[in-house]
Amino acid sequence: GPLGKRALLDTPYSISVVPVNLAETQQLQNVRELFRYIPSVQGENIRPQARGMQAGVVQNTRIDGLNIAATTDYAIEQFDRVEVLNGLAGALYGPASPAGTFNYVFKRPTERALSALKFGYTSDGNILAHVDLSRRAGPDGMVGARINLLSQEGESYADASNLRRKLASLSFDLRPAQGTRIELNSSYYRYTATGFPGNFSLASGVTFPASPPDPKTLGLGYRWAGDDNTTFLASGRLFQDIGSNWQLSGGLLYMSNDRASTVPTLTLTNNSGAYRATTVNTTFSFDRVLSNHATLRGNVEIGGIGNELFVGTTGFLWKRYTPFRTGAITLGTSNLANPAIFAEPALPDFKDRFHSQTTQQQAITFGDTIKFTDQISVLVAASQSWIEARNINRTGQVTSSYKDDGISPTASLMIKPRENMTAYLTYASSLQQGDAAPATAANAGEALAPYRSKQWELGYKLNIDRIAFAVAVYQIERPYAFVGSDNIFRERGRQRNRGVEFSANGRVTQNLNIFAGVSFMDPKLFDTGSALTS
Numbered sequence: 357g358p359l360g361k362r363a364l365l366d367t368p369y370s371i372s373v374v375p376v377n378l379a380e381t382q383q384l385q386n387v388r389e390l391f392r393y394i395p396s397v398q399g400e401n402i403r404p405q406a407r408g409m410q411a412g413v414v415q416n417t418r419i420d421g422l423n424i425a426a427t428t429d430y431a432i433e434q435f436d437r438v439e440v441l442n443g444l445a446g447a448l449y450g451p452a453s454p455a456g457t458f459n460y461v462f463k464r465p466t467e468r469a470l471s472a473l474k475f476g477y478t479s480d481g482n483i484l485a486h487v488d489l490s491r492r493a494g495p496d497g498m499v500g501a502r503i504n505l506l507s508q509e510g511e512s513y514a515d516a517s518n519l520r521r522k523l524a525s526l527s528f529d530l531r532p533a534q535g536t537r538i539e540l541n542s543s544y545y546r547y548t549a550t551g552f553p554g555n556f557s558l559a560s561g562v563t564f565p566a567s568p569p570d571p572k573t574l575g576l577g578y579r580w581a582g583d584d585n586t587t588f589l590a591s592g593r594l595f596q597d598i599g600s601n602w603q604l605s606g607g608l609l610y611m612s613n614d615r616a617s618t619v620p621t622l623t624l625t626n627n628s629g630a631y632r633a634t635t636v637n638t639t640f641s642f643d644r645v646l647s648n649h650a651t652l653r654g655n656v657e658i659g660g661i662g663n664e665l666f667v668g669t670t671g672f673l674w675k676r677y678t679p680f681r682t683g684a685i686t687l688g689t690s691n692l693a694n695p696a697i698f699a700e701p702a703l704p705d706f707k708d709r710f711h712s713q714t715t716q717q718q719a720i721t722f723g724d725t726i727k728f729t730d731q732i733s734v735l736v737a738a739s740q741s742w743i744e745a746r747n748i749n750r751t752g753q754v755t756s757s758y759k760d761d762g763i764s765p766t767a768s769l770m771i772k773p774r775e776n777m778t779a780y781l782t783y784a785s786s787l788q789q790g791d792a793a794p795a796t797a798a799n800a801g802e803a804l805a806p807y808r809s810k811q812w813e814l815g816y817k818l819n820i821d822r823i824a825f826a827v828a829v830y831q832i833e834r835p836y837a838f839v840g841s842d843n844i845f846r847e848r849g850r851q852r853n854r855g856v857e858f859s860a861n862g863r864v865t866q867n868l869n870i871f872a873g874v875s876f877m878d879p880k881l882f883d884t885g886s887a888l889t890s
Contacts, residue, residue: 446786575695
């Protein structure tokens with residue numbers, strides 16, 4: 357981010373970093389599986405959430421600091437690590453949900469030659485092959501390249517299932533001159549999963565079954581139903597040293613997500629196992645994102661006080677496309693005791709779609725870390741942001757739109773009693789793009805003005821030998837909107853999440869590593885209009 361390279365010990369935020377070797381030893385295959393190793397994060401539905409707040413589709417998730425759409429799976433094999441900054445970070449990254457910032461870091465060419473080949477056999481004949489190659493050439497290794505190729509296909513844990521993953525990822529490093537580095541990346545990933553059990557839901561008055569259904573049962577998954585996603589991206593970044601104390605960095609990323617989702621939903625209609633099966637096709641079948649960032653950072657001493665300054669910009673242009681045919685398709689009814697196998701219905705053409713939404717967001721960020729003494733320092737930062745959104749119908753007419761702007765500030769006090777420890781207190785206030793009214797509301801499609809979230813965080817970090825300990829206590833408050841008795845969708849309620857996080861990561865001995873954590877959270881909703889949900 358705009359702070360540049362900085363030790364976790366000296367950063368006044370709760371940050372988790374999951375390295376690639378953990379993903380390899382645990383045989384993880386996607387980013388969602390990796391999120392399970394961070395106690396404050398849940399990522400089962402592709403869009404991750406932290407501290408009980410769900411991330412936005414684009415605003416909270418990045419690759420190498422550049423915004424992406426979190427609407428499809430990402431292969432873990434192409435990344436070196438995943439970084440998560442819990443809580444509000446609008447002052448550094450622009451308007452976003454208080455869910456935190458999720459950053460995936462591409463594997464880079466290594467200094468020494470690397471040749472790695474992996475074969476895997478998973479459940480029921482699913483075969484995996486992965487190649488990871490890295491080389492350098494030219495004077496002083498001026499040009500570096502790294503390629504990751506992945507192929508996986510076959511039946512998985514459920515009868516009639518098929519899991520297919522195809523990845524081609526390529527990264528280049530160029531060092532044309534002293535103090536200049538250029539990074540280029542490209543990635544293609546095809547993810548197909550069919551025949552797996554879908555989602556379950558409960559009709560009104562129905563309770564969860566006493567015995568959960570067996571996910572291997574043939575009748576709960578259909579060979580023709582599931583996900584078929586294709587993700588493509590290309591990016592470039594420039595790092596340029598200016599003298600010994602300043603650096604200019606910038607980057608661009610283009611990506612597209614093409615989705616066809618026919619995952620079935622089984623709605624239990626009574627307590628005897630009866631259910632209604634539907635397939636829900638994708639609301640948005642195509643996302644296109646063009647994101648950018650640029651930062652100038654450096655060190656300067658003013659009146660004997662050290663200052664780490666930065667000024668930059670970050671933002672994106674995001675377009676969404678909707679199939680002309682949407683909505684649930686009913687397959688039929690059956691019972692969990694004897695599940696039915698439903699034939700493939702007439703499915704929509706997911707590529708027959710129209711441009712339905714455009715969102716543009718840009719922020720100017722600026723900040724300073726003021727080092728009064730070796731023990732006391734203060735971080736102050738803010739972003740001035742502009743948000744523009746348009747909703748478009750199938751005839752090409754703009755049905756609703758808005759433009760808004762605002763500032764998102766943060767301030768941190770850091771105290772270092774000793775070199776290996778830091779205590780900090782951080783306050784943050786951040787904008788978030790407002791929600792759009794659902795189709796059932798009287799003001800359907802209306803885009804609400806941006807929300808403002810606030811957070812306090814008190815933390816302590818300690819490094820002992822090669823193990824990093826951290827604890828953080830926080831409170832997040834944000835407004836939320838819902839449809840009231842007047843059938844109008846607007847801001848009405850308030851959410852307050854309080855919690856504490858603890859982590860211990862590092863090397864206990866030369867051959868023993870630990871990656872551990874625990875999170876306790878107390879989320880509450882206020883002013884929901886109903887005693888049942890407050």
